[in-house]
Amino acid sequence: MRILVANDDGVYSPGIAALAEVAAEFGETRIVAPDVEMSSAGHSITAARPLSYKRTPNKNVEAYRVNGTPADCVALGVSQWEKVDVVLSGINLGSNLGNAIWHSGTLAAAKQAALLGLRGIALSIPVPKDEPDFEMLKPSVREVLKVLLKESPRLLNVNFPHENPKGMLWTRQAVKFYDGKIVAGKDPMGRQHFWFTVAPLTETEEGTDLWAVERGYVSITPLRLDLTNEKDLALMQARRPLDDAADARKVG
Ligand code: MN
Numbered sequence: 299m300r301i302l303v304a305n306d307d308g309v310y311s312p313g314i315a316a317l318a319e320v321a322a323e324f325g326e327t328r329i330v331a332p333d334v335e336m337s338s339a340g341h342s343i344t345a346a347r348p349l350s351y352k353r354t355p356n357k358n359v360e361a362y363r364v365n366g367t368p369a370d371c372v373a374l375g376v377s378q379w380e381k382v383d384v385v386l387s388g389i390n391l392g393s394n395l396g397n398a399i400w401h402s403g404t405l406a407a408a409k410q411a412a413l414l415g416l417r418g419i420a421l422s423i424p425v426p427k428d429e430p431d432f433e434m435l436k437p438s439v440r441e442v443l444k445v446l447l448k449e450s451p452r453l454l455n456v457n458f459p460h461e462n463p464k465g466m467l468w469t470r471q472a473v474k475f476y477d478g479k480i481v482a483g484k485d486p487m488g489r490q491h492f493w494f495t496v497a498p499l500t501e502t503e504e505g506t507d508l509w510a511v512e513r514g515y516v517s518i519t520p521l522r523l524d525l526t527n528e529k530d531l532a533l534m535q536a537r538r539p540l541d542d543a544a545d546a547r548k549v550g
Contacts, residue, residue, distance in 0.1 A: 299325030299447065302385045302411075304371045306403025308335045309354055309363040313389035316432035317421060319358045320439045321386055324447050329361035330375030332368060337392070339367045341406040349374055368407035376414055384447060385411030388421035389439070391429065393457050395422075395507045395517070396472035398496065405455060405521075412453040412523055419446055423458040424511070430460070438463050442516060455519040459511045466516040472506035475499050 301321045305314045309331035321327045330351075344366045351374055354363040364371045368387065376382050387407035394402045399420075408418030421439070423430045435458065442456055445466065455471070481493045502509040510517035 299384070300379065300382045301325045301327045301447075302372065302375045302379065302382045303327060303329045303331070303359075304368055304375065304385060304387050304407040305331050305390060306336045306339060306368040306387070306407065307391055308332050309361060311335075311391065312429065312432055313391050313423070315356065315358070316436060317386055317389045317439065318356070318361075320436055320443060322359050323440070324443055325383070327359045328375070328379055329356060329359055330364060330371045330378075331361070332371055333363040333365050336367050336403045337390075338401045339403040339406065340401050341369050341409060342367045343373070344370050351378060368403040369410040372407045372410035372418075373414065376411070376416065382411075382416055384417040384419065384450075386419050386421065386443075387411075388423075388456075389430075389432070389435070389458070390420070390422035391425045393422050393424040393511065394420060394455060395457055395511060396499065397476045397478070399455060399471065399521075401478070408453060408455070409521075409523065417450055417452055417454075419450065419454045419456060421456045421458070424460045426460055430458075434462065438516065442466065442518070446518070451520045453521040453523065455507065455517075455521055457507055457511050457517045459514045459516065461514055463516045464514040466518060467510040469507045469510045469517045469519050470505060471519055471521070472499075472503060472508040474503060475501060 303318045318329050349366045354361045387404050390404040399405045405420045408420040411418030477496045477499050481495050507517040507519050
């Protein structure tokens with residue numbers, strides 16, 4: 299099995315080192331990750347300039363750094379290494395739960411794998427204060443990979459709890475609340491500036507990713523690439539019919 303490991307925290311993050319080390323127990327593993335931190339880059343790609351792909355030291359696996367986004371790294375990594383089976387992204391320093399996954403570069407790397415017809419698994423851990431102890435986390439990462447690497451849906455979002463996990467749960471994305479907001483401040487010169495920040499959510503619904511992690515479980519959410527809202531599609535087709543699809547079929 300060939301495993302490509304990417305992230306959005308950058309190639310030198312302790313999270314990617316820990317993930318690649320455990321992944322290497324399961325198959326041939328290679329790191330391809332951004333040369334600088336690209337957190338919250340979402341699914342952006344670099345289209346206006348070329349990318350470079352440089353070997354970078356790593357004590358356990360072959361590693362490369364790319365002057366691009368997480369999605370760039372996966373697209374480039376897969377093009378330069380034949381027969382990749384699965385792309386792992388992370389372990390991100392910071393949760394990717396609920397609506398936060400729209401901004402997430404960690405998720406974008408996994409999504410890019412799914413877009414290319416491969417499997418993508420994003421992994422994240424909260425960082426409330428200190429950096430997580432990745433040595434302590436490794437057995438849990440091993441357990442998760444044991445469940446997911448052999449056979450899994452196309453796209454998965456995994457979130458570890460801060461403490462030693464109590465177990466693993468299949469969950470759905472918490473979509474009821476949005477935690478991103480703009481906070482105003484002043485720079486040292488007294489000029490106003492703004493931070494796009496995330497306020498912790500306080501209310502969680504049972505069965506969601508947020509809920510599972512709060513209770514100390516590893517949350518595993520299967521995601522899909524199809525963003526179509528089937529309910530709204532059916533509703534609008536009935537309420538406000540547009541042109542006849544039969545006519546469109548005749549065109550061309
Ligand atoms: Mn990150």
